[in-house]
Amino acid sequence: MKIRLVNDGVFTPIESINDTLIAPANGFYWIDADVDDLIVLQPLFGLHDLAVEDCLSEEEQRPKLEIYESQYFLVINSIRFDDEEIFLRALNIFLGHHYLITVTRQKINELRSVKPILWEQEVNHADRFLYHLIDIVVDNYFTVGDRIEARIESLEEDILMHTKKSHLTEIIGLRSEILWLKKALGPQRELIATLNKKDLRLIDNELQKYFGDIHENAVKVYETFETYRDLMGNLREAYQSSVANRANEIMRVFTALTTIFMPLTFITGIYGMNFDYIPGMHESFGSIVLLVCMAVIGFGMFYFFRKKDWL
Known part of the structure; x- marks a missing residue:
């Protein structure tokens, strides 16, 4: 005190x-x-x-x-x-x-x-x-x-x-x-x-x-x-x-990635079938040509999405 x-x-x-x-x-x-x-x-x-x-x-x-x-x-x-x-x-x-x-x-x-x-x-x-x-x-x-x-x-x-x-x-x-x-x-x-x-x-x-x-x-x-x-x-x-907004952004990325892989999955699905004849299957450079085509499709779609500002 x-x-x-x-x-x-x-x-x-x-x-x-x-x-x-x-x-x-x-x-x-x-x-x-x-x-x-x-x-x-x-x-x-x-x-x-x-x-x-x-x-x-x-x-x-x-x-x-x-x-x-x-x-x-x-x-x-x-x-x-x-x-x-x-x-x-x-x-x-x-x-x-x-x-x-x-x-x-x-x-x-x-x-x-x-x-x-x-x-x-x-x-x-x-x-x-x-x-x-x-x-x-x-x-x-x-x-x-x-x-x-x-x-x-x-x-x-x-x-x-x-x-x-x-x-x-x-x-x-x-x-x-x-x-x-x-x-x-x-x-x-x-x-x-x-x-x-x-x-x-x-x-x-x-x-x-x-x-x-x-x-x-x-x-x-x-x-x-x-x-x-x-x-x-x-x-x-x-x-x-x-x-x-963050969840929407993540979903947009996932959707775009899924869309990009859809044609690639389609192509690999076809070439995974048990048919005797598939174009390019028995060619020496067939696998390389196929991978190049898949890469072109994938990057092409990615460029398109970026140009549209979807990614």
Whole structure:
């Protein structure tokens, strides 16, 4: 657990958690904790049992805002895209009048990214810290969206150039992740809309207007992933079309080869009959003449098919 006094964007480490119980003369306290630290934090700050239970739960939490007497409890999902897999990590936030507590199970990059912004903007209030943190979380969805779009374009190019069976597995897997992510974005969009419109005494009225801008971005993210879902459907159709075209191409080659060998098979069939007299059978150069004729017929038909662009 890390405890900092944030005053005009400047971070000052605090040794004792008891020092955070009283509001500082200037600034606010940021307590960056993990789930194990809730044993200490709950009695000191009066954290609600239901909120603590949500933090301790290993199940995926729905983004939400819970309003309690002295604090707000928020759950928002941070996004990561590692090794072609999408991860959502719950960021639990307790917002009080003079403190902000972040509780996480894994490391969340946004908590590191927000520090330079706090210093640059000379942040002095917990609600403004909350605004910048949520803004970064939503912006990262655009970054992940760009990587997903690049992956879709790369996959489409691979399918058009050389279709593989593994492409279908990738399409199904990526489409499932996009649908799952889109499902999680709906509640998150609603959460940000609540921060923008609802009367919240711990968030400054002027600051609430800025949450409207974040809400617009959240809507854009939701619509973007809706588009990605449609693109994955088109990609699957392109795969199926490519497979069908490839099968048709193979069948066309086999058909042409079969057609070429039909007259050759006919000739060899005749000369395999047990007749006493077959033209050229007893001639010294009969076999050579026959092979030359078969070669001429075969190559002639091959040239004809190539000229017609059938092969």
